[in-house]
Structure formats: C-alpha cells, structure tokens
Amino acid sequence: MTDHKTGIIVHGVGGLYRIRMEDGSTVTCKAKGVFRHEGMTPLAGDRVRIESGTGEDECRIAEILPRKNALIRPAMANLGVMFVVCAAKDPDPSLRFLDKMLCILEYQEIEPVLIVTKADLDSHRAEQLRTKYEQCGFTVFVTDSETKGEDSAIAAYLRRFDNSVIAAFCGASGTGKSTLLNRLFPALSLETGTLSEKIARGKHTTRAVSLFPLSEISDDSCHGYLADTPGFSMLDFERFDFFSLEDLPYTFREFIPYIGRCRYTKCTHTKEEGCAICEAVSEKKIPKSRHTSYLELYEALKEKKAWE
Ligand SMILES: Nc1nc2c(ncn2[C@@H]2O[C@H](COP(=O)(O)OP(=O)(O)OP(=O)(O)O)[C@@H](O)[C@H]2O)c(=O)[nH]1
Ligand SMILES: [Mg+2]
Ligand SMILES: [Zn+2]
Structure with missing residues (x-):
C-alpha cells in the first residue's frame, strides 16, 4: 500500500469524491467507513490522504488533514476568501440574510468580499449597498452582465491569490453566481438559469460545490482554487450552525x-x-x-x- 498521496477534494456527490492530487492528476473514490462512524463528512476543499490499493476500486480517502475552517452551507472546508453574491434586484437583497452570512464568515476567519450583481436592474440600490458595506470595512464590487461593471477589478483581486487559497462564490439562488463566474472564466461554461426555469425544475441551477484550479481555467498568473456553490434559500439558512452570544x-x-x-x-x-x-x-x-x-x-x- 502506498499511503503518502495527498490531494484536495474538488467535488463530492453521493459519497463519491473527486480529488485533485498534488501532481495535477485526478482520482475519484469513496471515503473509508471510519469517517461515518466518527460522524465526519469529507467536504469540498478538504485536503485528504489517499490510500491506493492494487485495483482502481480500492483507492480510498484514508485521512482528512486538519481543517482551517468548515461551513455547513455551502458545505466546504479550508476557505480563505468567500465572495458573497447579492443581487441588486431579482431576487431582492435580504440584509438579514447577508449580515448573517458575513457574521459566520468572520467567525470562521474567512475573508468576506461582497459582490453586488444585477446592477443593471437597480443601479441606485447597488450603489447604496456598496456605500453601506464599504463603510463597515468590507471590500465591495458592483457588476452586471450588461456593463460588466467591476468584472476586471474582481479578476485582479483573484490574481492576488497564492497557491493555497480556496475561494468560493456563495449567495441566494438566482443572484447570478454562475453567470459571473462564466464571464470571468469562459472556460468554465457553468449552467445558469432563470427563476422560472428553476421553479420548473424545483431546484437550484447549481447542484453541488465544484472547485476549479485557477491555473487551469485562466492564464497562469492566477493561482489557488475557486468554487461555484448552489445558492441557498432562506429555509436552508435557518439551519446554519452558529456561535455563542458572547462572540x-x-x-x-x-x-x-x-x-x-x-x-x-x-x-x-x-x-x-x-x-x-x-x-x-x-x-x-x-x-x-x-x-x-x-x-x-x-x-x-x-x-x-x-x-x-
Ligand atoms: N439582468 C441581469 N440578469 C442577470 C445578471 N446576472 C445573472 N442574471 C440572470 O439571473 C439568472 C440566474 O443566474 P445564475 O447565474 O444561474 O444564478 P446562480 O446564483 O448561479 O443561481 P444558483 O445556481 O441557483 O444558486 C439567470 O437567468 C441569469 O441570466 C445580471 O447582471 N443582470
Ligand atoms: Mg449557479
Ligand atoms: Zn454597548
């Protein structure tokens, strides 16, 4: 048994995990049963140690390396930066929802960056959000698919990442996370959808967290990993784990x-x-x-x- 291979979980669905190894190769495997007993679920962003047997089937996640942090929604580990995406309109922004997310990120020591999308639908509200959150000390970007707003500033922000940073886009469903990621990185061609399409499907357009190595989706001046995540609904958010009153x-x-x-x-x-x-x-x-x-x-x- 070779037991020294480590990699990072880039996607996990139904107990099957896709892992990007240090050499850039990808393996798909399950986790050892021991995690279930310990009540631990491997998450996208987890750095893991793989044990490979002789046949391909025998490859297993043997160990989850210590986490820097972990979120329940989006289900991810080891985040350095979280882009919180909020639409100026359609869906209307919920400040309670946004502030709660920001609190959780601060508590987990994940740097929150606010992106206001769909400024074309209500530029006044988009600028109001910018003023408010900049006053609080957050980095804020405003953009939309019509004018491409601050797309290039967001790309420049991403370019500052070092190799180890994992960043993700989160926010309510339909705020335009996948649309923005596609604009920044056309190679991604992520699925996007209108509200009516989502209702018809009864689901979000993005269904699982996917991590992309920035070096593969853009020019090599970008490093680290970037994730698209399924949008959450208010209901999901109520179940969010929380911290103490004192904190x-x-x-x-x-x-x-x-x-x-x-x-x-x-x-x-x-x-x-x-x-x-x-x-x-x-x-x-x-x-x-x-x-x-x-x-x-x-x-x-x-x-x-x-x-x-
Ligand atoms: N007017 C306008 N529409 C936009 C903009 N960005 C995205 N949209 C539309 O909003 C809808 C939802 O976009 P998505 O990118 O699928 O949203 P999402 O946040 O990825 O949604 P989930 O995957 O369900 O979480 C699509 O119909 C997009 O075309 C924008 O800047 N302006
Ligand atoms: Mg999406
Ligand atoms: Zn006081």
Whole structure:
C-alpha cells in the first residue's frame, strides 16, 4: 500500500469524491467507513490522504488533514476568501440574510468580499449597498452582465491569490453566481438559469460545490482554487450552525472599535444607556440596518442559549 498521496477534494456527490492530487492528476473514490462512524463528512476543499490499493476500486480517502475552517452551507472546508453574491434586484437583497452570512464568515476567519450583481436592474440600490458595506470595512464590487461593471477589478483581486487559497462564490439562488463566474472564466461554461426555469425544475441551477484550479481555467498568473456553490434559500439558512452570544459583537467588524467603550462592562449593545455601539448607530457611524441584524441574531442566539 502506498499511503503518502495527498490531494484536495474538488467535488463530492453521493459519497463519491473527486480529488485533485498534488501532481495535477485526478482520482475519484469513496471515503473509508471510519469517517461515518466518527460522524465526519469529507467536504469540498478538504485536503485528504489517499490510500491506493492494487485495483482502481480500492483507492480510498484514508485521512482528512486538519481543517482551517468548515461551513455547513455551502458545505466546504479550508476557505480563505468567500465572495458573497447579492443581487441588486431579482431576487431582492435580504440584509438579514447577508449580515448573517458575513457574521459566520468572520467567525470562521474567512475573508468576506461582497459582490453586488444585477446592477443593471437597480443601479441606485447597488450603489447604496456598496456605500453601506464599504463603510463597515468590507471590500465591495458592483457588476452586471450588461456593463460588466467591476468584472476586471474582481479578476485582479483573484490574481492576488497564492497557491493555497480556496475561494468560493456563495449567495441566494438566482443572484447570478454562475453567470459571473462564466464571464470571468469562459472556460468554465457553468449552467445558469432563470427563476422560472428553476421553479420548473424545483431546484437550484447549481447542484453541488465544484472547485476549479485557477491555473487551469485562466492564464497562469492566477493561482489557488475557486468554487461555484448552489445558492441557498432562506429555509436552508435557518439551519446554519452558529456561535455563542458572547462572540456575536466581534463578528460585526465595524463594532470592534467601540467594544469596551460602553458605560457598563456587561453591555449587550442592544439598547443600554451609555452603549458606545448604539451611540455610533445614532451618529450614523454604523449603518442602522447592521445593528438591526445584530439585534435579530442576538435574539436568536439568546433563545438557543435558553434551550441548551
Ligand atoms: N439582468 C441581469 N440578469 C442577470 C445578471 N446576472 C445573472 N442574471 C440572470 O439571473 C439568472 C440566474 O443566474 P445564475 O447565474 O444561474 O444564478 P446562480 O446564483 O448561479 O443561481 P444558483 O445556481 O441557483 O444558486 C439567470 O437567468 C441569469 O441570466 C445580471 O447582471 N443582470
Ligand atoms: Mg449557479
Ligand atoms: Zn454597548
């Protein structure tokens, strides 16, 4: 048995995983039964060790190397950058949904980058989103398939990646993730679809996470991996794993400079007198909608804590 081959899971469906090996070759295999017993599921982005037997069938994932992070939705591991895709219209943006995703990414130490798509449908709202999230300290790109907006700036951002970075595009279904990826990397020719096509199919257009080595889909100045993911619906999102109430304020990056400056050391930043965060909201230094999202997440986490 040779047991020293490692690679990265680029696709996994129905317990069958496609792995890109260090030498650039690809193998498809199952995972050893031991993972099922341990309740561990190999994820796209996982670095794994392969054990290969004599026949092709005997190749198995023997070990999942330590993860940097893992997300449930999209089901991925070892992400460095997540492009959160939000449409200016069709579907209408949900700030609660967006902020929750941003919190989870901050908590997992994945750099969130916001991409506002479909600016052709509502350029005013697209720019409002840009202003709001740039004020909070996020990198924001605005684009659309008509004008190609900041496509080249997104491509330039991707070009800064080193070999080890895994990045993905996530967001609600129909926001235009696959459309944008196809524009940036025509070699991908990903499936895209209109809302009515999706309803007719009863499914999202993109059905599983797929990781692409940037060196293969673009010129060799790009490195790392890029993933397209199936869009999530609101319902999926409710089931998202979450963190503790104490961690919540730290997942809002624009709150951080104010933490510790409130009158009461146990300030929950919800409505207390002398709360430095609430004050920053009233002075418009923090967008009100961000604080509203904070309050909603705070309530949800408080309830969860009460159940535990
Ligand atoms: N007007 C306009 N339509 C767009 C734009 N980008 C994408 N679309 C349309 O939006 C629909 C959904 O696009 P997709 O790229 O399939 O969306 P997705 O985010 O990959 O969706 P899932 O795979 O289901 O998660 C398609 O009909 C696209 O043609 C845009 O910038 N402007
Ligand atoms: Mg898609
Ligand atoms: Zn406070």
